[in-house]
Amino acid sequence: MNVFESIRIAFRALNANKARSILTMLGVIIGVAAVILLVAIGTGVQGDITGQIEGIGSNLLFVFPADLEGGGGGPGGGGFGGTAFAVEDAALIERRIEGLDAVVPVIEGPATAERGNRSIKTVISAGNEDVDEVFAAELAGGRNYNASEVQAGARVVGLGSTVAEELFPGQDPVGEEITIEGQRFVVIGHTEPQGGALTGDQDNQIYMPYTTAQRLLGTRDVGIIIVKASDPEEVDLKSAQITRLLRPKFGDNVTVFSQEQTLALLSTILGTLTFMLAGIAGISLLVGGIGIMNIMLVSVTERTREIGIRKAVGARTYDIMSQFVIEAVALSVAGGVIGIALGALGAWAIDSLVPTQITWWAVAMAFLFAGAVGIFFGVYPAWRASRLDPIEALRYE
Amino acid sequence: MSGCDDTPDIPGSPVEATGCGGDVVLETIDVSKCYDLGEIQVHALRGVDLRICDGEMLAIMGPSGSGKSTLMHLIGMLDTPTSGRIIVGDQDVSDLSPNRLAAMRNKEIGFVFQSFNLLARTSALVNVELPLIYSGVTGGKRSQRAKDALERVGLEHRLGHYPSQLSGGQQQRVAIARALVTEPSIVLADEPTGNLDTYSGIEVMMMLQDLQAHGITVVVVTHDEDIARHCERIVRLRDGHVIDEEIVADRLIAEQEAQEMTPEEAWE
Numbered sequence: 001m002n003v004f005e006s007i008r009i010a011f012r013a014l015n016a017n018k019a020r021s022i023l024t025m026l027g028v029i030i031g032v033a034a035v036i037l038l039v040a041i042g043t044g045v046q047g048d049i050t051g052q053i054e055g056i057g058s059n060l061l062f063v064f065p066a067d068l069e070g071g072g073g074g075p076g077g078g079g080f081g082g083t084a085f086a087v088e089d090a091a092l093i094e095r096r097i098e099g100l101d102a103v104v105p106v107i108e109g110p111a112t113a114e115r116g117n118r119s120i121k122t123v124i125s126a127g128n129e130d131v132d133e134v135f136a137a138e139l140a141g142g143r144n145y146n147a148s149e150v151q152a153g154a155r156v157v158g159l160g161s162t163v164a165e166e167l168f169p170g171q172d173p174v175g176e177e178i179t180i181e182g183q184r185f186v187v188i189g190h191t192e193p194q195g196g197a198l199t200g201d202q203d204n205q206i207y208m209p210y211t212t213a214q215r216l217l218g219t220r221d222v223g224i225i226i227v228k229a230s231d232p233e234e235v236d237l238k239s240a241q242i243t244r245l246l247r248p249k250f251g252d253n254v255t256v257f258s259q260e261q262t263l264a265l266l267s268t269i270l271g272t273l274t275f276m277l278a279g280i281a282g283i284s285l286l287v288g289g290i291g292i293m294n295i296m297l298v299s300v301t302e303r304t305r306e307i308g309i310r311k312a313v314g315a316r317t318y319d320i321m322s323q324f325v326i327e328a329v330a331l332s333v334a335g336g337v338i339g340i341a342l343g344a345l346g347a348w349a350i351d352s353l354v355p356t357q358i359t360w361w362a363v364a365m366a367f368l369f370a371g372a373v374g375i376f377f378g379v380y381p382a383w384r385a386s387r388l389d390p391i392e393a394l395r396y397e
Numbered sequence: 398m399s400g401c402d403d404t405p406d407i408p409g410s411p412v413e414a415t416g417c418g419g420d421v422v423l424e425t426i427d428v429s430k431c432y433d434l435g436e437i438q439v440h441a442l443r444g445v446d447l448r449i450c451d452g453e454m455l456a457i458m459g460p461s462g463s464g465k466s467t468l469m470h471l472i473g474m475l476d477t478p479t480s481g482r483i484i485v486g487d488q489d490v491s492d493l494s495p496n497r498l499a500a501m502r503n504k505e506i507g508f509v510f511q512s513f514n515l516l517a518r519t520s521a522l523v524n525v526e527l528p529l530i531y532s533g534v535t536g537g538k539r540s541q542r543a544k545d546a547l548e549r550v551g552l553e554h555r556l557g558h559y560p561s562q563l564s565g566g567q568q569q570r571v572a573i574a575r576a577l578v579t580e581p582s583i584v585l586a587d588e589p590t591g592n593l594d595t596y597s598g599i600e601v602m603m604m605l606q607d608l609q610a611h612g613i614t615v616v617v618v619t620h621d622e623d624i625a626r627h628c629e630r631i632v633r634l635r636d637g638h639v640i641d642e643e644i645v646a647d648r649l650i651a652e653q654e655a656q657e658m659t660p661e662e663a664w665e
Binding site: 016316319390 | 470473475476495496499500502503504508510514515516518519527528530531532533535575579
């Protein structure tokens with residue numbers, strides 16, 4: 001007897017017991033759908049976040065005035081509680097270290113922007129004329145501030161798309177005036193939306209020269225210095241040079257993050273999270289498998305007489321075994337296929353709420369795992385069936 | 398220390414049931430079967446010598462406990478003897494593995510059971526195809542042979558019917574078709590009329606006599622004297638051995654019995 005005969009016999013048996021077959025499959029369906037959906041969410045979120053970080057630019061080094069790597073416990077460590085940078089520190093880096101495309105001291109602070117009776121709470125993000133080298137936002141219209149405006153502390157601003165939309169709905173803001181913290185500014189440009197629902201609204205920002213921001217916010221503190229290396233290969237070298245350069249003044253309270261490190265860290269966290277989700281979903285798949293085994297054991301008992309008849313007319317151990325294993329595998333694989341379809345459908349349905357991405361490895365793994373579950377949990381009942389004594393089986397009522 | 402290894406205590410000398418003419422299809426030589434139930438050993442057969450000849454119709458008779466079911470299981474190759482030899486054709490099947498026995502059953506034996514033993518939820522045609530599935534006959538050839546077998550038992554218009562849609566007599570005829578379809582050496586019928594009314598029983602015996610008329614060896618296991626008298630030879634068992642062998646002088650012919658029945662009795 002060949003495999004096709006076994007498959008036909010198995011499907012005939014499953015078809016004869018439709019309700020039971022479907023209920024048995026349900027366990028696997030839910031398990032596989034959960035794996036597909038949760039991995040799709042995990043991967044989607046991971047892709048979304050890393051995409052945003054990559055969007056900020058490559059070759060970048062973020063210099064923080066704090067010991068962020070040495071554990072949170074030490075003095076000056078943990079957050080930005082240490083001595084802040086000054087603009088001079090950025091100038092020092094630019095003067096003393098070679099092979100840098102841009103060194104941008106960034107000053108940030110909250111502010112309220114107004115135009116007529118419209119207003120919005122927003123964040124000022126101020127830098128120097130090289131800011132377009134290190135910020136991801138693309139200009140939708142107008143221009144960035146230039147070197148002379150930085151030098152003069154001119155009252156010019158660029159608007160993030162949220163701010164532009166809020167203050168100038170349906171209008172071109174370039175050349176218009178707005179009020180920030182009671183002072184008047186001229187809008188010289190506005191940016192395209194960047195998205196970023198998960199990492200805070202990157203579009204609710206106002207860009208201006210750091211000199212202007214210093215005066216407006218009344219601070220000289222630079223929260224972070226962003227450095228762009230000319231050569232991506234030299235990112236680690238530049239990182240070490242900056243740390244050494246700033247050590248005399250700041251001691252250990254300097255941390256340089258490269259883009260790569262940030263990405264690797266996030267990827268690790270999110271990857272672990274994704275695997276955890278897949279693992280939890282995998283447990284439900286396992287439970288589904290046990291359901292298959294349970295039903296197959298019942299089925300073998302119920303069909304003892306059938307097995308006896310088949311053996312009497314010449315079925316060998318292998319024939320009975322393959323018939324029952326194929327039944328179990330057919331249940332689990334059909335459940336797997338339906339589960340993949342449902343999981344994919346679910347991922348597509350919630351894509352507007354949470355970013356999802358269906359990965360081929362999750363589909364392949366869920367499918368293979370479902371098949372393996374069928375074989376693993378089908379073999380024991382099938383073995384029991386194949387071992388039945390034909391005389392006893394024929395006598396069974 | 399298993400009691401089944403001990404030489405069985407044989408009361409009286411066994412009779413050899415070897416009185417048939419022609420080629421021997423199946424022979425048992427001093428066959429014993431003992432079931433070891435731990436505390437006690439049941440000697441179901443205690444040295445049986447039996448020859449089944451090509452083309453004959455043989456009845457194996459005996460009261461319950463006589464060992465006739467055990468002998469049927471051994472002849473049908475559903476089981477192997479504790480001692481002694483069973484020769485089918487020219488092959489010794491006494492020590493074959495379960496899988497080899499299954500292949501031999503498939504090739505040499507066609508079973509007809511008291512309770513029909515058809516697969517429910519399976520059409521008559523597929524039921525008859527069943528042995529052919531396991532002998533590797535495929536596709537159109539398989540269904541053609543099954544149709545031919547059903548035609549031979551007069552059920553060519555019931556191919557798609559399920560067992561539950563057939564009368565007892567018809568179900569037993571499907572079972573006979575299933576027994577025939579592999580062209581076995583022996584059709585082995587275990588109380589074939591036990592679950593049937595008189596007329597259907599006669600019909601089944603008619604069919605079995607018809608098979609013999611076409612050269613097929615038929616063995617009927619029964620405790621019913623009337624059924625046994627339809628055969629050419631009767632072998633009687635008691636307490637695990639053959640006590641008597643008889644050539645039937647006034648054999649019953651099922652076809653005549655059917656004609657003698659009143660139309661009321663033969664309502665079918």
